[in-house]
Each structure stands twice: as structure tokens, then as C-alpha cells.
Amino acid sequence: MNQEDKKKLFTPFQLGGILLPNRIIMASMTRGRATNAALVPTDLHTAYYAQRASAGLILSESVWVSKNAIGFPNLPGIFTTEQTEAWKKVTNAVHQENGRIFLQLAHIGAVSHPDYFNGELPLGPSAINPQEKSFTPEGFKDTVTPRAYTIEQIRETIEDYHRAAINAKAAGFDGLELHAQLFTLIPQFLSTATNQRTDEYGGSITNRSRILFEILDVLIKVFPGKKVAVKFTPAAFNPGIIRPDENTIADYEYLLHKLNEYDIAFLEIVGPAVTLADTPVASWDDQYYSFFRNNYKGVIVANLGFNYDSGNKIIAEGLADLVSFATPFIANPDLVNRFAHALPLAVADQTTYYMGGEKGFTDYPKATDPK
Ligand SMILES: Cc1cc2nc3c(=O)[nH]c(=O)nc-3n(C[C@H](O)[C@H](O)[C@H](O)COP(=O)(O)O)c2cc1C
Numbered sequence: 001m002n003q004e005d006k007k008k009l010f011t012p013f014q015l016g017g018i019l020l021p022n023r024i025i026m027a028s029m030t031r032g033r034a035t036n037a038a039l040v041p042t043d044l045h046t047a048y049y050a051q052r053a054s055a056g057l058i059l060s061e062s063v064w065v066s067k068n069a070i071g072f073p074n075l076p077g078i079f080t081t082e083q084t085e086a087w088k089k090v091t092n093a094v095h096q097e098n099g100r101i102f103l104q105l106a107h108i109g110a111v112s113h114p115d116y117f118n119g120e121l122p123l124g125p126s127a128i129n130p131q132e133k134s135f136t137p138e139g140f141k142d143t144v145t146p147r148a149y150t151i152e153q154i155r156e157t158i159e160d161y162h163r164a165a166i167n168a169k170a171a172g173f174d175g176l177e178l179h180a181q182l183f184t185l186i187p188q189f190l191s192t193a194t195n196q197r198t199d200e201y202g203g204s205i206t207n208r209s210r211i212l213f214e215i216l217d218v219l220i221k222v223f224p225g226k227k228v229a230v231k232f233t234p235a236a237f238n239p240g241i242i243r244p245d246e247n248t249i250a251d252y253e254y255l256l257h258k259l260n261e262y263d264i265a266f267l268e269i270v271g272p273a274v275t276l277a278d279t280p281v282a283s284w285d286d287q288y289y290s291f292f293r294n295n296y297k298g299v300i301v302a303n304l305g306f307n308y309d310s311g312n313k314i315i316a317e318g319l320a321d322l323v324s325f326a327t328p329f330i331a332n333p334d335l336v337n338r339f340a341h342a343l344p345l346a347v348a349d350q351t352t353y354y355m356g357g358e359k360g361f362t363d364y365p366k367a368t369d370p371k
Helices: 005-010 043-051 079-098 150-172 186-188 209-220 248-259 288-295 308-316 327-331 335-340
Strands: 013-015 017-022 024-026 057-064 101-106 135-136 139-142 175-180 227-233 267-270 300-303 324-326
Touching: 005 308, 005 335, 013 300, 024 335, 043 079, 043 139, 057 175, 079 101, 079 308, 101 150, 150 209, 175 186, 186 209, 209 227, 227 248, 248 288, 267 288, 308 324, 324 327
Parallel strands: 024 057, 024 324, 057 101, 101 175, 175 227, 227 267, 267 300, 300 324
Antiparallel strands: 013 017, 135 139
């Protein structure tokens, strides 16, 4: 790589109407700090995001679109006025630091648990147990067989996303990221293992992805002009039954071609964590990002395990436009400055990833802070 290619992450990027000063995106991270019954973001959230405002763009932690979406302890929501008001403090603080922030909309679907719903079963595309672990307030439990969504309940869920988007706009977010990864609601609909519906939401990929595009339609109505992103983990081998199968590559060809018609901000594509040889998506091995580049015409954000050098490289190779970093942002609020000056990176304490207060959340110093 020439000297210029070694600094690609520092080339500004025009994302629709938003100018990103660099291509270092902070990926979404659940941190379990909304430790209040109303699931309202706190002053700690405001401090945490403001500390990281030098990222080209911040993608917020997963935020619940409704009460029915919940399925992990202490994640904030964006479905009440109180939550929306509290998020205003976060967006104001990030903007005051000259940053930009998208809200990630999340719904866990059938991987929730009756413990969150006074004993009532969660909803899923079909009455099929996803065979995952549900993270309940009492710890991990086996998932249950959900109730199958009625068409009416699907419409209500789409309306929940719509209202959440309206709230996010009122709260001052610059855009949205739709969480469509791992074993959550949208992948549950995309997967033939968990979706065996015989109506217009099941069967062909056109039908299995209908809910995704109907959600995107309502989100783009609220945030038009390249302000809605989608995050996919196409090669995630979850512990349960939602995994890449013989449909996956053709399914993604369909999704990407259809997404070409949508005025969205970007697709964040999480890379494979394991070798794909001997899996149903073996042909993605070694040419994963070129598959997405060749089939999708819009902006691609690459994610998973990148560092400064590999991030510059994938942009220089033309396989991605932007790169997102999750774990490195936990202990390095000034990750951008550390990359710029080749400063050593601090390592985060994993025991405080998903719970706790200030410790392991807002108390990581910048490299330039006095000792
Ligand atoms: C503590 C933690 C929480 C995470 N929470 C979310 C989340 O809420 N939403 C999401 O899309 N991804 C989440 N992820 C995944 C990251 O966004 C990212 O895809 C993954 O960590 C790979 O990027 P990295 O190698 O730079 O860490 C989380 C990752 C970590 C480490």
C-alpha cells in the first residue's frame, strides 16, 4: 500500500447530506446501563457517547422499539416520551462535540422470554423454538416456543418501528440503523428454520423479507434521504437454528438487489468470525466482501475484528467505504486520535461489557488525559 492508502480511514466521506470527517464508525454496542424500570438512558449514556463523538459516526447501542421488543436486561427504549426526552440530552451532547449519531432500532422477537411479559409467550414468525439462550433478568434461560404472529400483530410491530423512528427524529438523532442481525426478529423471519408461515410473510425470500422492507418503508418515510442503515450478519453461526443454509447466498442476492432500489445510508456487513469452508456459504470464503460489493451498489460498512491497518486496507481495496469498530471503542474513547497518532490501544475489561455503572463505561481515559 502507498502512504495515502495507509490513511484511508482519515479520508472524509459524504454520507448523503452528512459529511463524515473520517471513516471510523463506532459500531453499536449494548452496554446494559439503563438500570431503571422505565428503561430511560441516563446521564452516564450522555457522557459515554459524548466522549466518543470524534468517531466519523456513532451507531447507538440496541434500543427497543416497543415493550414487546424487549429481551435483554437494562437496554434503553425509544417508545415512551420519557425515553425520547432523555435521548435528547445524548444527541445534544454528541452534537455539541461536533459528532453525529444514528439510533439502532432493535426487536428480539422469539428470543425474548415469558419472564419479560408476565408469563405470556413472546411472538415469533412461527411457533418454533429458535433454540437460543434468552438473557432474562434472572440470567440465561432456554428460549421457549413462541406464539406465531398474526398478520394484525405484524402490522402493529411495523407501526411500533414507525413510532420509534418518529421518536428518534424528535430526540435529534441524525439517522437510524435497523438491527437485522444474529437471531433477532428480522433474521427470524428471513430464516426458513424459524419461519414456516404459509401466508405472504413466509415461503419465498420475497415473502420472508417482506417485513424487513415494510419496516424500511416506514423508517425511510420518517428519515428520508440516505439516513437509514441496515446491519446484517450473513455468516453468523448462532448457537440455535438460525444459521446460514443452502438458501442464504441466493437470499442475500435477492435482498441486495432489492436494497439497491432503497434510498438508504449504508449496509453494515459483519464479517465471518470463522472460516466458511465446509459450510453452506463456502463460496463466500475469501471473497466475502466482494460478494456484497458486486451485488450492492450503495455504501458498505465492513465490521468485525478490524484494526487500523486492516481497516485502511479494505477501503484501499475498494471492498468497503467505511469501517466500524466496536470493542476498540470501549476502552478507547479517543480511538480516532489514537489511530491518527499511532498511540497504543487500551484493552477493555470484559466483565463490565454488559453491566455495571460508570466503571468500565465512562471511566476509560483518553491517551492524553493526565495520569
Ligand atoms: C459489548 C458488545 C455489545 C454489542 N452489542 C451490539 C448491539 O447492541 N447491536 C449490534 O448490532 N451489535 C452489537 N455488538 C456487535 C458489534 O457491533 C460488532 O458487530 C462486533 O463486536 C464486531 O466488531 P469488533 O470486532 O470491532 O468488536 C456488540 C458487541 C460488543 C462487544
